[in-house]
Amino acid sequence: MHAAVTRIQVPRPGFNYTFAHICILNNDKTCIVDDIVHVLEELKNARATNRTNFAITYPITHLKDGRAVYNGHQLGGVTVHSKDRVKSAEAVQLTYYLQSINSLNDMVAERWESSFCDTVRLFQKSNSKVKMYPYTSSSLREDFQKTSRVSERYLVTSLILVVTMAILCCSMQDCVRSKPWLGLLGLVTISLATLTAAGIINLTGGKYNSTFLGVPFVML
Incomplete structure (x- = not known):
C-alpha cells in the first residue's frame, strides 16, 4: 500500500508530480514518513531474509540502526506477548505529510489527495478483508x-x-x-x-x- 501511494502521479503540463515532489522534507532532504512505515519495512526485510531476531514491540520499537521509535499512536487494538512484543493489531494509521508553499503546490496537493483516495479504494477492492478509511484535508x-x-x-x-x-x-x-x-x-x-x-x-x-x-x- 505504501509503495502504491508513493507512486501516485499528478500530471501537469510538462511534468508529473509524485509524493517525493510535494512531501515535507527531513534535514537530509528525504520525505518525512511515519515511523511505523520504517518498522513495517524492517519487519518485511527480516521475513525476506528469514531473520527471527526482529519483533515489533509496543509502544516503542527498536530498529536495526539503533533508533527507538514510538508507535503507540499508530497501532490500535494491540495484543502483546511477553516483553511487550506485538502479537496482533487491529488498526494501523499511516500519515502522509504534504507541503503547502504556494497556490500551485496547493493545487497539486489537492489533486494528489484525490488520487490518494482513489488508490486506497482500489486497494480496498482487491483486499476485501482489510478495511481502509482515507482521510484528507477535504474529507470533512x-x-x-x-x-x-x-x-x-x-x-x-x-x-x-x-x-x-x-x-x-x-x-x-x-x-x-x-x-x-x-x-x-x-x-x-x-x-x-x-x-x-x-x-x-x-x-x-x-x-x-x-x-x-x-x-x-x-x-x-
Whole structure:
C-alpha cells in the first residue's frame, strides 16, 4: 500500500508530480514518513531474509540502526506477548505529510489527495478483508456534502410537519376567526428572514456550516 501511494502521479503540463515532489522534507532532504512505515519495512526485510531476531514491540520499537521509535499512536487494538512484543493489531494509521508553499503546490496537493483516495479504494477492492478509511484535508467538506444529501428527506419531512402545525394552530372551528393563512405567511416571513441572514453571511465571507440548518426551527 505504501509503495502504491508513493507512486501516485499528478500530471501537469510538462511534468508529473509524485509524493517525493510535494512531501515535507527531513534535514537530509528525504520525505518525512511515519515511523511505523520504517518498522513495517524492517519487519518485511527480516521475513525476506528469514531473520527471527526482529519483533515489533509496543509502544516503542527498536530498529536495526539503533533508533527507538514510538508507535503507540499508530497501532490500535494491540495484543502483546511477553516483553511487550506485538502479537496482533487491529488498526494501523499511516500519515502522509504534504507541503503547502504556494497556490500551485496547493493545487497539486489537492489533486494528489484525490488520487490518494482513489488508490486506497482500489486497494480496498482487491483486499476485501482489510478495511481502509482515507482521510484528507477535504474529507470533512465531502462528508458534509454527503450529509446534506442524506438529510434532505428528513428536512423536507420536518418542514411539512412544521407547516401543517402552523396552519392547524391558527385554525379554529369558527370560519370567521380561523386564520390558517396567517400561520403560513408567518412561516414565509421566517424563511425570508433566514435566507436574508444567510445571504448577508455569505456576502461577508462567512462559511456555511450545519448549524444553520437548525436556525429556522430555533426562530419558530
